[in-house]
Amino acid sequence: MNYNEKKIPIIKIRDYLIVSIQVDMHDRLALQLQTQILDEIYRTGAKGVLIDISTLEMVDSFIGRVLSGMASKASIMDAAVVIVGMQPSVAITLVELGLEMPGVDTALNMELGMEMLEKRISKD
Amino acid sequence: MESNTTITNAKVRIDHIEDVLSSVAAGDLDLRIESEVEDDLTGVEQAINLLIDDLTHELKKSNQMKEEMQEKLLKIQDQQKMIFQQQEDLMELSSPVSKVWDNILILPVIGTLDSQRTQIMMENLLMKIVSTGCTTAILDITGVPTVDTQVANHLLKTVTAARLLGAECIVSGISPAIAQTIVHLGINLSNILTKATLQSAMIYAMKKNDQLVEGKIKIDMKELDDNQL
Numbered sequence: 574m575n576y577n578e579k580k581i582p583i584i585k586i587r588d589y590l591i592v593s594i595q596v597d598m599h600d601r602l603a604l605q606l607q608t609q610i611l612d613e614i615y616r617t618g619a620k621g622v623l624i625d626i627s628t629l630e631m632v633d634s635f636i637g638r639v640l641s642g643m644a645s646k647a648s649i650m651d652a653a654v655v656i657v658g659m660q661p662s663v664a665i666t667l668v669e670l671g672l673e674m675p676g677v678d679t680a681l682n683m684e685l686g687m688e689m690l691e692k693r694i695s696k697d
Numbered sequence: 698m699e700s701n702t703t704i705t706n707a708k709v710r711i712d713h714i715e716d717v718l719s720s721v722a723a724g725d726l727d728l729r730i731e732s733e734v735e736d737d738l739t740g741v742e743q744a745i746n747l748l749i750d751d752l753t754h755e756l757k758k759s760n761q762m763k764e765e766m767q768e769k770l771l772k773i774q775d776q777q778k779m780i781f782q783q784q785e786d787l788m789e790l791s792s793p794v795s796k797v798w799d800n801i802l803i804l805p806v807i808g809t810l811d812s813q814r815t816q817i818m819m820e821n822l823l824m825k826i827v828s829t830g831c832t833t834a835i836l837d838i839t840g841v842p843t844v845d846t847q848v849a850n851h852l853l854k855t856v857t858a859a860r861l862l863g864a865e866c867i868v869s870g871i872s873p874a875i876a877q878t879i880v881h882l883g884i885n886l887s888n889i890l891t892k893a894t895l896q897s898a899m900i901y902a903m904k905k906n907d908q909l910v911e912g913k914i915k916i917d918m919k920e921l922d923d924n925q926l
Binding site: 658665 | 819824862864
């Protein structure tokens with residue numbers, strides 16, 4: 574199977590990019606998604622990115638690192654990243670792996686994530 | 698001629714002894730060797746009878762003991778089951794997470810923390826955060842007598858995991874002894890929000906959620922009607 578054919582859609586609504594991960598993440602897909610999101614931030618000048626990982630049931634250290642790396646990379650590009658809807662098991666795994674994702678904003682669901690982004694952007 | 702008869706008799710009696718012995722071996726303990734005449738063989742027969750008597754007695758005794766043991770074993774198994782059940786109950790009871798106000802969860806911890814308990818505590822809290830959608834959780838450790846590195850580490854993990862879900866975790870009720878140990882052990886709790894009492898944690902949480910007006914609780918009666926009545 575050619576992984577490059579399967580892309581995770583990135584939806585732009587007003588100043589935000591919304592990414593909903595609904596497939597199992599593997600390493601190449603994660604890296605591809607990161608490039609895709611950064612490209613899209615550059616192209617659209619989005620101020621915030623919401624990444625919904627509520628259907629993600631398993632996360633390894635690599636994916637965790639990519640997610641937190643993506644947040645810091647996006648913040649350099651002046652876009653806030655909020656990771657939304659993490660499962661308890663995923664949170665426990667990440668903490669046990671020592672990936673505490675400092676500097677990454679998280680929210681319980683899409684709605685709260687959107688509120689958070691709005692607050693952050695209106696502050697700036 | 699006479700010696701022949703004696704030999705035949707003896708043979709018959711020995712056969713009889715054999716028969717009885719084999720039946721006894723097969724489990725029929727009521728059988729005894731019977732003989733009408735007294736001769737050299739009678740002593741042997743009586744001795745065998747005595748042996749069978751002894752055997753019967755011992756068997757009865759051992760059977761009785763076996764039954765007793767079985768009964769005791771059953772009792773012990775029952776007790777063990779009960780202990781397991783109670784341990785599970787205790788684990789469940791020891792980490793109740795309750796929603797005290799809109800958007801606010803409280804997890805009061807009482808007693809000594811070990812890694813198994815903190816694990817269950819963490820899971821319970823995270824599950825509850827997701828199921829209720831509350832974004833503030835207060836971890837009250839007033840009832841925890843001592844804290845060591847491992848427990849402090851677990852607390853840190855719980856708070857971090859809650860943050861990853863998108864909820865803020867406040868730790869309240871750190872006793873002087875615990876504060877001393879934590880600082881002495883060199884554990885850095887600076888990225889954890891701590892409050893002196895459950896009350897101040899609650900006030901902080903309610904302020905953050907915009908649930909207080911001039912220090913008083915803001916109640917939306919309409920919402921209350923819809924939700925609770």
